[in-house]
Amino acid sequence: xxxxxxxxxxIITLLSLILSACGSSTANQPAQPxxxxxxxRETQIVQVEKTVEVVVTPTPGPNPEAVISDVEAGAEIxxxxxxxxxxxxxxxxxxxxxFNEAYPGVxxxxxxxxxxxxxxxxxxxxxGNAPDVVNIPTDWVLEFAQKDQLLNMSQALxxxxxxxxxxxxxxxxxxxxxxxxxxWYQAVDGYLVNKQILEQAGLTMDDLPKTFDEQKExxxxxxAATGIPCGLRLNTGNLLQSxxxxxxxxxxxxxxxxxxxxxxxVSWLQYxxxxxxxxxxxxxxxxxxxxxDRIGLERFTSGQMPFYVTGPQLIRLVRxxxxxxxxxxxxxxxxxxRSGKLPPVSMSIVVSKNTxxxxxxxxxxxxxxxxxxxxxxxxxxxxxxxxxxxYDDPFFTQPPVAIEDQVRPIARDIIxxxxxxxxxxxxxxxxxxxxxxxxxxxxxxxxxxxxxxxxAVAQANALIGK
Amino acid sequence: xxxxxxxxxxxxxxxxxxxxxxxxxTLYPLLAVGYYSFTxxxxxxxxxxxxxxxxxxxxxxxxxxxxxxxxxxxxIVTPVIIALxxxxxxxxxxxxxxxxxxxxxYYIPVIxxxxxxxxxxxxxxxxxxxxxxxxxxxxxxxDKPIVFLTEPSYILPIAMLMTIWMGVGYYMVVxxxxxxxxxxxxxxxxxxxxxxxxxxxxxxxxxxxxxxIVFVAVISSLSALKVFDEIYVLxxxxxxxxxxxSTMVFYLWKQAFRLQNVGYAxxxxxxxxxxxxxxxxxxxxxxxxxxx
Numbered sequence: 197x198x199x200x201x202x203x204x205x206x207i208i209t210l211l212s213l214i215l216s217a218c219g220s221s222t223a224n225q226p227a228q229p230x231x232x233x234x235x236x237r238e239t240q241i242v243q244v245e246k247t248v249e250v251v252v253t254p255t256p257g258p259n260p261e262a263v264i265s266d267v268e269a270g271a272e273i274x275x276x277x278x279x280x281x282x283x284x285x286x287x288x289x290x291x292x293x294x295f296n297e298a299y300p301g302v303x304x305x306x307x308x309x310x311x312x313x314x315x316x317x318x319x320x321x322x323x324g325n326a327p328d329v330v331n332i333p334t335d336w337v338l339e340f341a342q343k344d345q346l347l348n349m350s351q352a353l354x355x356x357x358x359x360x361x362x363x364x365x366x367x368x369x370x371x372x373x374x375x376x377x378x379x380w381y382q383a384v385d386g387y388l389v390n391k392q393i394l395e396q397a398g399l400t401m402d403d404l405p406k407t408f409d410e411q412k413e414x415x416x417x418x419x420a421a422t423g424i425p426c427g428l429r430l431n432t433g434n435l436l437q438s439x440x441x442x443x444x445x446x447x448x449x450x451x452x453x454x455x456x457x458x459x460x461x462v463s464w465l466q467y468x469x470x471x472x473x474x475x476x477x478x479x480x481x482x483x484x485x486x487x488x489d490r491i492g493l494e495r496f497t498s499g500q501m502p503f504y505v506t507g508p509q510l511i512r513l514v515r516x517x518x519x520x521x522x523x524x525x526x527x528x529x530x531x532x533x534r535s536g537k538l539p540p541v542s543m544s545i546v547v548s549k550n551t552x553x554x555x556x557x558x559x560x561x562x563x564x565x566x567x568x569x570x571x572x573x574x575x576x577x578x579x580x581x582x583x584x585x586x587y588d589d590p591f592f593t594q595p596p597v598a599i600e601d602q603v604r605p606i607a608r609d610i611i612x613x614x615x616x617x618x619x620x621x622x623x624x625x626x627x628x629x630x631x632x633x634x635x636x637x638x639x640x641x642x643x644x645x646x647x648x649x650x651x652a653v654a655q656a657n658a659l660i661g662k
Numbered sequence: 663x664x665x666x667x668x669x670x671x672x673x674x675x676x677x678x679x680x681x682x683x684x685x686x687x688t689l690y691p692l693l694a695v696g697y698y699s700f701t702x703x704x705x706x707x708x709x710x711x712x713x714x715x716x717x718x719x720x721x722x723x724x725x726x727x728x729x730x731x732x733x734x735x736x737x738i739v740t741p742v743i744i745a746l747x748x749x750x751x752x753x754x755x756x757x758x759x760x761x762x763x764x765x766x767x768y769y770i771p772v773i774x775x776x777x778x779x780x781x782x783x784x785x786x787x788x789x790x791x792x793x794x795x796x797x798x799x800x801x802x803x804x805d806k807p808i809v810f811l812t813e814p815s816y817i818l819p820i821a822m823l824m825t826i827w828m829g830v831g832y833y834m835v836v837x838x839x840x841x842x843x844x845x846x847x848x849x850x851x852x853x854x855x856x857x858x859x860x861x862x863x864x865x866x867x868x869x870x871x872x873x874x875i876v877f878v879a880v881i882s883s884l885s886a887l888k889v890f891d892e893i894y895v896l897x898x899x900x901x902x903x904x905x906x907x908s909t910m911v912f913y914l915w916k917q918a919f920r921l922q923n924v925g926y927a928x929x930x931x932x933x934x935x936x937x938x939x940x941x942x943x944x945x946x947x948x949x950x951x952x953x954x
Contacts, residue, residue: 315919322705339922343706479812480789488898500790625921633904640812640903 261566262298263357264559271556272303274327276317278543281308287576295563302556321345321548328551329560331380334544335433335486337369338624341376347547350374352558360567364615365582368540371620377544378565379582381573383507384603384610385541388514389526393502397421404503405531408442412467415476418502427481427492427501428471431539435631439464440618442533448619454627454656457649460534465638465645472639482639483632497521505530507541508578508600527602529610540614542582580607622660630655692935699928709925716929725905726930729913730937732818733887736909739822739829740883744875746830751837752863765838768831776828780895783824787811811896814906821892821907828892829885833878840874841867876949880942887938890915910934 280288292304307327309316314336320326321340332340340346349366350358351374358366358375365379387404394400397418405411415426430438439445439456443464449455471477478501481492489506490513496504497517508527515522532538545564547557563569570581571589578600581587587608596602603610621627634652637643699716701709720726754765771779787794789809798804810816844867852862868875890911893901901908901916908916910930918927 318705318922340706343704345706478790478809480809483900483903485898485900491898495790498791626923629921632900636904640814 259298261294261563261568262559263354263562263566264299264555267299267302267555267559268553269301271301271553272305273329273551273553273557273560274305274307275329275331275560276313276327277306277308277331278313278333279308279310280331284573284576287573291564291569291572294569295560298563299556299559302553302559304560321550324550326548326550328553328557329545329547329564331543331545331564333486334368334377334379334540334542337377337544337546338371338621340546341369341371342620342622342624345549346376347549347551347554347558348374349376349378349547349558349561352547352554353378353562357562360585361565361582362584362612362614364613365540365542365611368542368614368616369544370616377546378561379540380543380545380565381570381579382543382582382607382611382614383509383541384580384607385505385507385530386527386603387503387530388496388506388508388511389503389528390496390499390501390521391524391526392499392521393418393422393424397502401526401528404528407531408467408533411531412471412476415471415502416474419474419476422502424500424502425475426471426477427495427504428468428477429481429484429492429505430468430635431486432483432632433486433628434618434624435628435635436621437539437618439631441535441537441539443467444534444536447621451662452622452660453662454653454660456631457646457653461649462646464534465635465649468635469638469645479640483636508603511578511600522599525599527599529603529606535617537617538610538614540616542614578603580604580611582611584608584612626659627656630659695928695931697928698925699932701925701928703925703928704922705924706922712925716926719926720929720933725908725913728905729908729910732906732908733889733910735818736822736825736886736889737883739825739886740879743826743829743833743882744878746826747833747878748837748868748871748875750830750834751841752867754834755838755841765835768834770831771828772832774828776891777895779824779828780892783820783896784811787816787820812903814903817893817897817902817907821889821896824892824896825886825889829882833882836874836878837871840871844870876946879949880945883945884938884942887934887941910937 275292277288288306292306295304296302313332317326317330317332317340326345337346361379365382367375368379369375369377389401389404391401394403398421399414399417403414403417405414411426411428415428419425436447436456439461440447443460445456445458445461445464447454447456468477468482472479472482478495481495484492489510492501492504493506493510493513494517495501496506497514499518499521511522511525511527514525545561547554547561551557565582567581567583567585570583571586571591573579574581574586575591586592592604592608594604596604630652634648637651638645638648698709700711700713702712702715703709750768754761754768786792787810789795789807789812792807792810794810795804795807799807808816810820848866848870849862852866857865888911889909893907893909893912894915896902897907899920901912905913911934914927914930914934917923917930
């Protein structure tokens with residue numbers, strides 16, 4: 197019986213030895229220290245060829261993503277994001293896991309906040325229990341920075357880290373010559389076009405406006421041909437921004453006085469007064485709050501606007517609500533204002549000034565916004581990195597397939613040109629309210645544009661004591 | 663502890679939980695708002711005393727006076743809602759098959775969230791494709807749609823209609839309960855005296871529910887003075903074009919939470935407190951005197 201097994205066993209063993217000799221020695225094995233064989237030719241008198249084998253074992257180097265030194269040991273930091281859960285839970289958790297590899301010992305407690313973020317963050321700052329790191333829309337940064345609630349990122353981050361962002365984005369909120377945020381993901385606002393309405397109006401994609409002034413003519417043509425008005429919107433969170441970029445209006449003079457009642461400003465306001473009067477743009481869309489973006493988008497989705505200024509990330513909502521319209525959509529760059537500049541449309545990450553762990557918090561802010569994290573995020577949703585290095589990935593040079601992707605190949609160029617041209621505006625919220633009243637008075641109340649702006653400038657200067 | 667002291671302390675011990683609760687959640691906030699009204703305070707930085715500056719500012723603030731006026735205009739809601747609620751209560755105060763379904767239907771707006779109702783009303787009055795515009799166009803009353811919610815003259819009336827629609831069911835229940843407490847004998851006596859249907863209600867029902875009318879008048883007028891949700895939702899938190907829909911509480915909110923002028927908002931709150939307190943006392947006194 198034993199002999200009966202002995203022969204097959206011997207054959208199997210022999211075959212195994214032959215097969216293992218033929219195959220790769222490293223296949224299906226865990227990584228081993230690399231063995232490098234160098235052939236060194238030494239010329240000696242005796243002309244003997246000698247082979248020297250050198251074994252090199254790489255030592256683990258510093259994690260290239262750990263860019264902040266002396267991070268507090270045992271730090272526990274809280275990180276709030278804005279409207280990212282549950283859709284991006286995995287991305288955030290994976291990125292935090294990578295952060296933990298780069299900065300072992302730092303614990304991150306992540307929480308997502310939604311509509312009440314601004315109030316909650318403000319209240320937590322007042323109560324002294326603010327989260328260490330927070331994702332907020334860039335428009336909100338100025339208020340917190342002016343009230344000395346945020347960490348100065350120009351000091352907290354080494355110059356090499358600051359240089360990883362587009363310069364215009366890192367410095368987009370400048371208070372006293374310093375930046376108080378790091379730019380996170382960017383949107384590229386363009387025209388989301390309903391080609392059906394263009395066809396009805398006898399227009400083509402080439403007829404879409406390239407400049408602010410062409411936009412007015414375009415809307416008049418569409419209205420005349422189809423009866424459908426445009427749905428232009430001002431940035432109600434910062435109306436002076438609309439004025440500066442679209443109208444090339446100087447907001448403040450060298451003495452810090454408001455001067456937005458210039459002929460350029462009057463011309464800008466008259467533009468909207470005329471369009472509302474002519475019915476070439478919808479009156480209930482013009483001053484929608486930024487939080488009501490979807491009201492405008494719904495109007496567009498129901499086929500009542502030739503185009504809507506938005507980012508490609510919202511196209512999926514149009515597709516979900518009106519799949520029939522999806523095939524008629526196109527995304528192209530929006531008209532450039534009289535300033536020739538493009539405003540940033542971005543999300544920021546800020547660090548609360550009173551954090552117990554400023555280095556760990558700055559490290560997380562830098563990590564979430566580093567080129568790799570940004571690239572991975574861009575692959576999940578139509579947002580764009582604030583870091584030029586991310587665009588070196590072939591993902592950004594692939595020809596677009598879906599409508600949502602049409603901006604991707606030109607995104608780097610657009611984002612690199614985005615910068616803040618506004619001065620540091622004191623008491624922004626209150627000044628913005630004064631400007632809003634002036635615009636409403638002119639557009640809806642029949643007050644001449646010149647008078648409305650003159651009154652607003654007087655009120656704004658009185659508010660800041662100038 | 664002797665029995666005398668214990669018997670004196672006992673009621674206070676029973677009252678203590680309620681007193682502590684009221685002190686923390688009513689008295690302290692009231693005193694804090696009173697203090698903040700004399701300061702410049704933006705939540706993020708400590709309050710800085712400014713004396714009477716906030717109250718002086720109120721005198722010259724056109725939007726404050728507009729909001730005050732709008733709040734008083736809003737009181738028109740009170741008599742309308744009382745009349746409608748009484749009418750509905752009388753109509754539903756009968757034993758018919760399925761009457762409880764009708765009573766429940768009128769109560770649905772009361773238990774529906776004001777934001778959901780606001781969105782529905784925004785849709786109703788939508789300037790492009792809203793049913794109200796559709797109806798008016800179909801009837802030939804208008805020849806082009808009206809963008810109701812951007813017309814300064816329409817915002818307040820629409821908000822008032824919404825308040826009436828939302829509140830009438832609640833007040834109807836109050837009146838229905840009061841009507842059901844009126845003895846049937848009184849109606850029989852009125853019938854024997856020759857009262858017709860209307861006279862029966864005028865001479866029996868209305869006097870019989872007068873305490874409920876006093877209650878509803880006070881409650882609904884205070885609610886009208888403090889209206890916020892309707893304005894917030896219908897105007898997308900702006901107060902409407904040229905502040906045309908701004909009321910006292912809305913303006914207070916806007917100053918505190920939009921513009922971070924908590925000190926100034928506190929001054930508005932103190933003025934509102936004085937107005938509502940005076941109004942309540944006046945309301946109760948007038949209605950009590952009429953009852954006497």
